[in-house]
Amino acid sequence: MKKDTIQYLDKNIAGFVVSAAIAIVSNTLLVWAKETSPALSAWMKALTSHHWISHGLFVVIVFFLLGLILSKSNLKLKTNTLTLIILLSSFSSAIGIVVWFILY
């Protein structure tokens, strides 16, 4: 077993972890944008017949597309940093959504 030295995750996998964090944060940002802009909400509804379908497709496409792009780049991130990124993005995005609907 390796000791707790600095370890780097395979760049292909690291790319997808970063893209997941970005997709999760963009999910929350899109909620805020959609809720404040009726025009955007209407456009998303028109795009696929329901805003929720467009929203989901956007988030999933961001994840896979960014993941493919970032996994081809020379991304070098510590494994612990990636864990922190995914935990922070998930908790902050979840709080961001819930607090938004409490306040508005």
Added chain:
Amino acid sequence: MREAILLLHPTLAMLSVISAIWVIVETLNASPANLNRLKNAAKLVAILMFLTCLVAGYYYVNFYAPDKAIILKGSWKFAHNLIMESKEHLFFMTLILSFLLPVVASAKDIVSSKQTRTLIVSIAGLIVLSSLALEGAGSVIAMGVKMGLLQTLVK
């Protein structure tokens, strides 16, 4: 049919949660002997959560509108305005984490690196926590419909 779809989506989600817990157990006991099992369990999480998305999405898009109208007529308006609005968007986070899990579980250093195991357990743990929260939210929404119907009957 409508009720079957309604009941199927939390069932699939719970099976996905069980698979995510399975991933955690395999990761905490990672060895060359159970790596394939770990990877297969991670793939199962992604497949089951994707199916949950399809079934839940189909219900939400096609059948939720009357439920929403009933909730908004009752005293538990927050069951839609806060709980359902949060649930329908928070789910995408759980879905992305579920897609990410098999990618991270394909790492070559799971057995040798505690940090990689921590990353896998963190992602699986987030899937479990968020899914359980969404299951709870589903119960509140069902209760919101019940409250709306009861108040309609009392009137």
